[in-house]
Amino acid sequence: MIAMKKKFAQYTLPLLILVFAIFSGLIIHRASWFVQDKHFSLLALSFIKNDLFLSPNNFPPGDYVDYFGKQYLFFGPMPSILLMPPVAIWGKNFPQITLSFVSLAITYIAIFLLTRKLKFTKIESIWLANFFVFGTVLYFVGLVNISAYVVQAVGTAIIVLSLLEYFTKRRWLVIGILVSVAGATRITLFGTAIFFVLELLRNRRKPGFPKSMIYLLIPIIFSLAILGIYNFRRFHSFFDTGYTRNVSVLDKNYLNNQLGWFNPVHIPANLYVLLVMAPEPIKKPSVEFALQFPYLKANGMGLAIWFTSPLFLYLLLAKKETYTFPAAIGIIVLLIPSLLYMGIGASQYGYRYSLDFLPLLFLVLLSAFKKGLPSFAKFLIFVGILFNLFLMLSIWNSYPLLSFWEYLD
Template identity: 30%
Template sequence: MERIITLAHFKKFLILLGFLFLLGIYLPKIVSDSGEKNLYVHQASAFMHGQLNIDQNLQDVAVYKSKYYVPFPPFPAVLLLPVVAVFGVSSTKVMLVSLILSLLNIFLLLKILKRLEIDSQYIYWIVAAFFLGTAYLSSSLRSSSVWFFAHIVAVTCMLLALNEVLWKGRGLLAGLFLGMAFLSRQMSIYALFFLLIVLIDRNSLKSFKWKASNIIAFFFSLGLCFSLYLLFNWIRFDNIFNTGYSYIALPGFLNERVARYGLFSPVYIPFNLLYMFIQGFHVEFSSATHLSGITMDPFGTSITFASPFVFFAFWAKWKNKLLWGAWISISLMIIHTLLYYNNGYVQANTQRFSLDFLPIIIILVALSLKSIPKNLWKASVVYSIIMNVLALSIIFLGTMGF
């Protein structure tokens, strides 16, 4: 008995140590954070002043008819509206908002795992894997930037949608949450297939009339979000399908890619496929002598070598139709991503676009664990976290002049 108590205390000590470590990383970033760095803060300010364009020509803006627009989907800016209204642009701490969302995301994932009746011995390992062993960690630590904040918001909305379909199954709310995810990261739209199948399955005992009205409500709220996005595009760029990405002044090789092949092309598949599934942990020495200037490969590390536990999803045990729905959504997200001109550059030990399908695939991972040796599962999670910490440490050393 004494040994068990001691082990329990040791685990709590490790959790506390990990929390203090993350707090030590987050706090300096929150203190130094300024809304001036984030396009969504400027977009929120523009909304407050009754306009869609922003006043400054900042990195990654879309320039159209001599006006500056934020080309990225607008929901993260809507979320920041009350914060910007109270604190103003320069004093808005996007990192703090991201931290609050991350705490909400932990709560939501715990709820989802309990609704799936996952064995309690796995739950906290899954949470650690999701938030510390994937692209989520580096994205949250860099969420003062527009791209990474969009990922955090999209994950929140997706977890809200998943929690809803697995809980009360209200189509109106599930569709709204998916719409919010889509208005943060467009690739989220492919989760439609999985969410719809789960929604139908969870309400299988209800009357046909109730199920039909629930599905209609799902598509109504999702369709409303989709329509607002098309209207948003049309007002800004005179075309409902023009997001403004083609008007971004891209740097170097990215500009060369888009000029030759466009935003989407099969020619991008080999590069993106390699970095998504094959590329290993890669450290670079960027000085003239290649002996210093240590940094991480800016194109990242594949999920195979950064977060190998995600492949346990192939051993998930669930109803066939639910598994098919999940894999259809995941596959469509991956295929669309592989056709894109950019694989998520700049990133470290991750493929940040994997966050689009991570909320779905982590469910499959959770449902596979009874078929996976415990030691193999735990070792893969520990490995993933260590590699993330190692990558962050290497980046830190690079900033110190090594």
């Protein structure tokens, strides 16, 4: 009986965090009512009608391409493909954010199963699933209905599923398909393939190596070919995704694209946001320097990963595992496009581009807990989640949890 009570007590805090995070997420989502994109639902409707362009009667407010009088999306087509069945049933107003909500749930379950497979206890796996979903920038992109965020929530879930498949059944064709689907969601995620290729090469002396490599690469090559044709049909180029034709950027002459869309000149600023940028103080007006409640706000340009996810400080204690070197190479490959990219933030909580490599970074992090998840790590998870929930919408000067009752009706 005493053992059962002790075990129940151990489960209580992580489960309370789970419930509080879900409740807070509902409040945060409702408080972000002012952004309600529907790019993918609109494109899904076009796909149903055998069109690749948006209907002229259904333009989104921005983030699209105007090319020879027709309007296209530069995002990957997979979210719209996934939305075709519900849009066919319920119409163009079917909320695309549903994809993000489902992706968060899938990610939570997959992280729990992945960490269990890697020998963590059930309680530790709940803690780690809480961290990955609620203690990183993933929760922000999963709650706010901006199309660029939906892409990242969906892509992250698919990559986590590919890692779960690798550490469980290891069916290389399934892994290849998952990477292909992720890449068709957000093209940079094709870079995750480098992790699996390196893992195969590490085990190249085992029977079936050539067959496994073929199974992995065929879906990826096929997906890249289909995307190339998709691009050619729209922009008369296999390699032009339309990304540099975004009307929301081209109609402004003060954005970073003036220095190049992808340019080494952007690396220092991106590294600063990823590793250094701190929350800003909220100062009292008309005095030299005094703070007023709630004292801190996040900068919409971003926030360093140590603030949004302090558990990553344990990376300093990471140990060598068979998969850590391939994961590190994969992280570097996935990080390069983000560091070169001109669009740091303006409306992001944390450094959301870190989601490209977050699953692999999480793998490396797990190596620091070979003896189990220490109490201080659980404390950092708890603090990080609270920090994120209260500051998430402060990029828009909103703190909905301080007046949560207003969003309950």
